[in-house]
Amino acid sequence: MIVSVPECLFCGIAAGDVPATKVADGERIVAFRDINPQAPVHVLVIPRDHYPNVAALVAAGDPGKGLLDELIAAAGKVAAAEGIEDSGYRVVFNTGPDAGQSVAHVHAHVLGGRAMAWPPG
Numbered sequence: 001m002i003v004s005v006p007e008c009l010f011c012g013i014a015a016g017d018v019p020a021t022k023v024a025d026g027e028r029i030v031a032f033r034d035i036n037p038q039a040p041v042h043v044l045v046i047p048r049d050h051y052p053n054v055a056a057l058v059a060a061g062d063p064g065k066g067l068l069d070e071l072i073a074a075a076g077k078v079a080a081a082e083g084i085e086d087s088g089y090r091v092v093f094n095t096g097p098d099a100g101q102s103v104a105h106v107h108a109h110v111l112g113g114r115a116m117a118w119p120p121g
């Protein structure tokens with residue numbers, strides 16, 4: 001685990017150096033609105049600590065495992081706060097090139113507020 005990577009955009013957002021519309025600002029977890037929303041609700045949930053993707057977070061063992069639990073719990077809290085708990089939502093970890101991961105700091109997308117198709121594009 002690396003606590004912060006200077007050139008990482010999401011480390012910058014977590015630190016408050018890069019502006020973002022935050023909806024949660026916790027000790028270990030930060031959530032903010034996606035700059036290019038793909039649904040009426042599109043929030044990104046990240047740990048403050050830098051891991052390149054969810055696989056690296058899991059591979060780190062503890063404290064990574066505890067952090068993953070916190071991330072998922074935070075995603076659920078965001079969904080509840082955004083009023084999409086009952087209508088439904090997706091929690092997505094894009095991981096690697098084929099998934100279209102564009103920012104190498106683990107993040108959960110919380111998407112909802114409209115019906116979504118499956119399979120994803």
Ligand code: AMP
Pocket residue numbers: 009020032033034035036037044093094100101102103104
């Ligand atoms: P991914 O493609 O899964 O790596 O997701 C990265 C997400 O970060 C994309 O949905 C982008 O729209 C979003 N994003 C990129 N830059 C920012 C930013 N400065 N503030 C908020 N969201 C961003």
